[in-house]
Amino acid sequence: AGPGGPQEASTTPSKGRSIPANxxxxxxxxxxRERDPLAKDDREAKILAVLDDLDQHRRGTMNVxxxxxxxxxxxxxxxxxxxxxxxxxxxxxxxxxxxxxxxKTGGHLTTFDIDPGRFELAKANFHRAGVDALVTQxxxxxxxEVLKMKDPIDLLFIDxxxxxxxxxxxxxxxxxxxxGLIVSHNMASPPPDPEFVKALTTNPALESLFINMHDxxxxxxLKKR
Ligand SMILES: C[S@@+](CC[C@H](N)C(=O)[O-])C[C@H]1O[C@@H](n2cnc3c(N)ncnc32)[C@H](O)[C@@H]1O
Numbered sequence: 230a231g232p233g234g235p236q237e238a239s240t241t242p243s244k245g246r247s248i249p250a251n252x253x254x255x256x257x258x259x260x261x262r263e264r265d266p267l268a269k270d271d272r273e274a275k276i277l278a279v280l281d282d283l284d285q286h287r288r289g290t291m292n293v294x295x296x297x298x299x300x301x302x303x304x305x306x307x308x309x310x311x312x313x314x315x316x317x318x319x320x321x322x323x324x325x326x327x328x329x330x331x332x333k334t335g336g337h338l339t340t341f342d343i344d345p346g347r348f349e350l351a352k353a354n355f356h357r358a359g360v361d362a363l364v365t366q367x368x369x370x371x372x373x374e375v376l377k378m379k380d381p382i383d384l385l386f387i388d389x390x391x392x393x394x395x396x397x398x399x400x401x402x403x404x405x406x407x408x409g410l411i412v413s414h415n416m417a418s419p420p421p422d423p424e425f426v427k428a429l430t431t432n433p434a435l436e437s438l439f440i441n442m443h444d445x446x447x448x449x450x451l452k453k454r
Pocket of ligand 1: 230290291292293316317318319320321322323324341342343344347369370371372388389390393
C-alpha cells in the first residue's frame, strides 16, 4: 500500500460529448470504476461508513487504494474464503474490505502488524465497523509470528515490509490451499523485489497476473489445483 489518493479523471471528447476517460482501459469510463460500492444490508453499510471515514483521513497509514480494497473483497468472496491471512494491518482499512466478504462467507481474518500504534487504531476501527468477531489481530514481527500458522489458507494478502515479501511467500505458500490465492500489494510502486516477482512468475504451481498497475499494482496468484 502507499499514499493512495484520488485518481485524476481526464476528459476526452467522444461522439460530441465529454465523458470521463480511463487512462489504462481503452474504452472504459471512470464512471463505472469510481462508483461507490452499494451496501446490500445494514452490516455492509456499517463497514462501508467506516471505510468512507478512513478514506477521508488517510495520514501515514499507507492504505491500499480503494480499487484494490474492492478487488480484495471480490476475490475473497468469490472463492468463498474462510481463512484469510493479511500481513500488514495498518489501521485496518484493507482488513475491512476483506471483512465485507468474510461477513458473507462465514470466514475469518488473521492480520499481523508490528506497530503497536497502528495495531490499536485497527482494533478501534474493527470495533466501530462491528467486525471484531471476524478478526484476530496479531502484534509482532510477522516473519516470526506466521511460523505459528497451521491451518490451510484460502487467501493470503501480503502488504508489509517490501523486502520481506519473499520470506512471507516461502513460509506461507505451503499453507495456501490448492485453488487459494496470494494477493501481493505494490507490484508496480514502490518497485517490488525482483526475486519475489520471479518466485511468483516462475513457479509452475502458480498462475500470476498483475492488475491495477497504473496505480500501486496488485499481484493475484492462483495456487493451481
Ligand atoms: C502498507 S502498510 C499496510 C496497509 C494495510 N494493508 C491497508 O491497506 O490498510 C504496511 C504495514 O506493515 C507493517 N509491517 C512492517 N513490517 C512488518 C513486520 N515485519 N511484521 C508485521 N508487520 C509489519 C507496518 O507496521 C505497516 O502498518
